[in-house]
Amino acid sequence: EVQFVESGGGSVQAGGSLRLSCAVSGLTFRDYTIGWFRQAPGKEREGVSCIDSSDGSTYYAHSVKDRFTISSDNANNTVYLQLNSLKPEDTAVYICAADRGARISSGADYWGQGTQVTVSI
Numbered sequence: 100e101v102q103f104v105e106s107g108g109g110s111v112q113a114g115g116s117l118r119l120s121c122a123v124s125g126l127t128f129r130d131y132t133i134g135w136f137r138q139a140p141g142k143e144r145e146g147v148s149c150i151d152s153s154d155g156s157t158y159y160a161h162s163v164k165d166r167f168t169i170s171s172d173n174a175n176n177t178v179y180l181q182l183n184s185l186k187p188e189d190t191a192v193y194i195c196a197a198d199r200g201a202r203i204s205s206g207a208d209y210w211g212q213g214t215q216v217t218v219s220i
Contacts, residue, residue, distance in 0.1 A: 101125035103211030105195050110217040111185055117216060119180040121195035126209070128176040129153045134169065134203040135180050137191035138213070147193070148180060149203040158202050163189075185218045192216075 107119040123133060134149025148159045148169040157169055168181040182189065195211035196203050 101197070101209045103195050103197075103209070105193075105211045105214045107180075108193060108214030108216045110219065112219055113186055115185050115218070117182045117185065119182065119193055119195075119214060119216075120177055121180075121211060122175065122177045123195070123197060123209075124176060126197060128173060131197040131199060131208070132201060132203055133171065133178040133195065133197050134158070136194045136196055136203070137189075137216075138194060139188075139191040142191075144194075144205065145191075146203055146205075149198070150178060151201060152178075156201075182216070185216075187218045187220055190216060190218050 102124045104122040132149050132151045135147045136144050138144045150157045150169045150171050152171045166184045171178045192213040194213040196207035197209040198207040
């Protein structure tokens with residue numbers, strides 16, 4: 100059984116930082132691209148960032164590029180997302196996902212429960 104343990108969400112003021120963690124078990128970590136989507140009320144789910152742990156290649160949505168950084172700890176099957184210079188529009192539930200493809204997609208194979216990030220003015 101594939102399990103996700105997501106943590107690190109919370110409430111911060113604009114300009115602040117958070118670090119999200121996603122620990123994954125039950126799958127061969129290197130066979131998957133692991134990343135984060137976010138879902139805000141009334142908005143479509145958005146792919147934020149992902150990393151292919153087999154080669155370290157990364158992807159960032161334009162809206163977060165240069166503010167968010169994704170990394171992986173292959174020894175512990177964990178992916179981290181560092182969120183800097185947070186804006187109110189970053190407020191959403193951040194959901195970890197695992198995809199056999201080169202990039203996470205809406206058809207990702209496995210999904211976590213999500214962690215709430217709230218950014219206030």
